[in-house]
Amino acid sequence: LGLWDVYASCERTGSLDSNIRNPVVNDFSALKTFCPLLEAVAHNGAESFKHAKHAAALGLPAYQLPSSSPANASWPFERKLAAWRVVFEKHGLIP
Secondary structure, three states: OOOOOOOEEEOOOOOOHEEEEEEEOOHHHHHHHHHHOOOOEEEHHHHHHOOOOHHOOOOOOOOEEOOOOHHEEEOOOHHHHHHHHHHHOOOOOOO
């Protein structure tokens, strides 16, 4: 399990993903080289999931998980947990 940003850099005023300008996507092939046992990529929200094709190009399944952003506060904790649990169970991270 690891945490990694999709964007190497970008410009953004405020915290809204819709304000992201000039994004530079991180090198997914470098991630796979650095983490050869990587089995899947779980994206934290829709903005990150826009780049799922980079994981797919490496033969990795990609999952869209609910964003941890306060903008997603309408989702109760149990609903977010259930979404994460599916991915964790599928890849043997929890029994």
